[in-house]
Amino acid sequence: MAFSIAHSWSSMPLPLLQTSPENPKPIPPIWFPSTRRFLRSSRSASTVSSLAALSCSASMAESPVEAATIRDICGGKVPEHILQRAEELGYHRPTDVQQKSLPVLLSGRDCVLHAQTGSGKTLAYLLLIFSVTNFQRSAVQGLIVVPTRELGMQVTKVARMLAAKSVDSGNISRACTIMALLDGGMLKRHKSWLKAEPPEIVVATIGSLSQMLERHAFKLEALRVLVVDEVDFMFNSSKQVSALKKLLTSYSTIENRQTVFASASIPQHNRFLYDCIQHKWTRSDVVHIHVNSIEPMPSHLHHGFVICSKMERLGVLLHLIQRDAPRSGIIFVSEQSEKSKKSGRPPSAALLFDFLKDSYDGDLEVILFEEDMNFNARATSLSDMRQRGFLLVATDLASRGFDLPQTTHIYNFDLPRTAVNYLHRSGRTGRLPFSTERCSVASLITSEERFVLQRFENELLFQCEALLP
Numbered sequence: 001m002a003f004s005i006a007h008s009w010s011s012m013p014l015p016l017l018q019t020s021p022e023n024p025k026p027i028p029p030i031w032f033p034s035t036r037r038f039l040r041s042s043r044s045a046s047t048v049s050s051l052a053a054l055s056c057s058a059s060m061a062e063s064p065v066e067a068a069t070i071r072d073i074c075g076g077k078v079p080e081h082i083l084q085r086a087e088e089l090g091y092h093r094p095t096d097v098q099q100k101s102l103p104v105l106l107s108g109r110d111c112v113l114h115a116q117t118g119s120g121k122t123l124a125y126l127l128l129i130f131s132v133t134n135f136q137r138s139a140v141q142g143l144i145v146v147p148t149r150e151l152g153m154q155v156t157k158v159a160r161m162l163a164a165k166s167v168d169s170g171n172i173s174r175a176c177t178i179m180a181l182l183d184g185g186m187l188k189r190h191k192s193w194l195k196a197e198p199p200e201i202v203v204a205t206i207g208s209l210s211q212m213l214e215r216h217a218f219k220l221e222a223l224r225v226l227v228v229d230e231v232d233f234m235f236n237s238s239k240q241v242s243a244l245k246k247l248l249t250s251y252s253t254i255e256n257r258q259t260v261f262a263s264a265s266i267p268q269h270n271r272f273l274y275d276c277i278q279h280k281w282t283r284s285d286v287v288h289i290h291v292n293s294i295e296p297m298p299s300h301l302h303h304g305f306v307i308c309s310k311m312e313r314l315g316v317l318l319h320l321i322q323r324d325a326p327r328s329g330i331i332f333v334s335e336q337s338e339k340s341k342k343s344g345r346p347p348s349a350a351l352l353f354d355f356l357k358d359s360y361d362g363d364l365e366v367i368l369f370e371e372d373m374n375f376n377a378r379a380t381s382l383s384d385m386r387q388r389g390f391l392l393v394a395t396d397l398a399s400r401g402f403d404l405p406q407t408t409h410i411y412n413f414d415l416p417r418t419a420v421n422y423l424h425r426s427g428r429t430g431r432l433p434f435s436t437e438r439c440s441v442a443s444l445i446t447s448e449e450r451f452v453l454q455r456f457e458n459e460l461l462f463q464c465e466a467l468l469p
């Protein structure tokens with residue numbers, strides 16, 4: 001039976017690793033997924049030594065790095081024109097995750113970047129890619145894999161903004177090319193482009209990337225850095241996991257590339273690190289950069305709830321929006337079940353969207369964003385959001401990676417299914433790294449759902465207040 005990562009992360013007992021020399025714990029037996037049992041054999045002994053190497057690296061990453069600016073950390077490694085551009089875009093002071101990860105990333109080590117939503121992981125891995133890219137060489141050297149088209153568009157935009165200036169080398173002037181190879185894109189056109197003149201950097205969804213690799217549209221022989229963003233989501237997605245594993249071990253190998261995994265949530269991260277080494281997704285001295293491990297969500301978020309019946313929810317939501325007057329807000333709704341689709345019922349996101357269109361009379365634009373919309377309609381929604389203040393009605397499709405810094409309020413019209421989903425939904429607000437502006441997350445729940453929210457509070461270490469009497 002094939003071993004499922006999704007299953008193993010969520011339900012396997014995990015031996016804790018020694019994570020710091022000051023807090024030594026005996027290294028327990030190792031869980032072997034293939035045999036589905038703990039082993040103490042010689043094979044286990046060799047794994048223990050690689051885990052010990054890994055735990056030293058982890059503590060190394062935790063030691064504070066004295067640096068005042070991004071330029072101080074990256075100077076001499078990241079090309080000057082990229083650093084200048086980063087400064088023009090307002091990136092001077094590093095965020096915590098950038099301060100801790102950049103020295104390790106720039107030293108060539110494989111890394112698992114594990115830090116709060118909105119903490120600036122994207123800039124950290126992009127600076128690494130620019131530091132190793134030879135702008136004179138037309139070959140794919142940096143590859144970023146993302147779970148959704150929209151996140152891919154966002155990462156591509158930031159990368160292009162950073163690379164906006166052309167590079168002068170003697171008389172040759174050449175701009176760095178960044179290709180977005182995303183689901184719903186024009187793959188035929190991309191195939192010709194890839195063959196004629198490969199870009200230096202590709203941002204891809206795994207489906208489109210696999211198609212191109214299978215059709216031999218390009219090779220990864222010049223690949224220097226592979227980033228997998230929202231890595232826990234990708235490994236948990238039955239649609240994406242096998243293609244991702246193939247990319248990690250067949251289309252390219254750890255001997256030839258530096259590997260970076262990023263996410264705000266890596267459930268059972270020690271187990272994941274173990275799997276990285278065991279399955280050769282990363283080298284054995286991979287570093288786990290875990291920022292704010294005792295506070296999984298940004299501290300300036302205020303969490304509240306209102307207990308109401310399903311019938312009352314629309315009215316309560318409207319009341320909250322009118323009372324809060326958000327700068328922009330996102331209202332999360334559950335994805336429609338297959339059963340409800342088959343019965344021909346409209347999705348609740350669409351119903352809520354229609355309700356707000358009719359009943360909300362404020363200044364914000366009401367916008368819909370959900371799975372069943374085609375890619376063009378989703379793109380139109382995204383561009384509408386960037387133009388002005390919005391009230392976005394969305395499914396969890398919008399909960400990962402979306403960077404809309406003007407979002408001040410999140411409303412859970414339906415409770416998310418898991419604490420991890422709660423974390424990512426909440427992380428769509430409070431995305432200005434050095435701001436202490438209070439942003440809020442409100443959940444509309446029935447009295448029976450209170451215990452579910454309490455479970456999220458315990459798991460994610462936050463407190464939720466009752467909002468209305």
Ligand SMILES: Nc1ncnc2c1ncn2[C@@H]1O[C@H](COP(=O)(O)OP(=O)(O)OP(=O)(O)O)[C@@H](O)[C@H]1O
Pocket residue numbers: 090091092093094095098115116117118119120121122123263264400401402403405427431432433
């Ligand atoms: N050094 C910096 N100075 C100022 N702003 C920054 C800096 N680094 C990143 N940002 C901004 O912070 C916001 C969040 O960054 P980013 O999207 O990289 O977060 P993330 O860690 O990837 O979050 P998520 O896990 O939710 O995807 C972006 O708007 C980005 O422009």
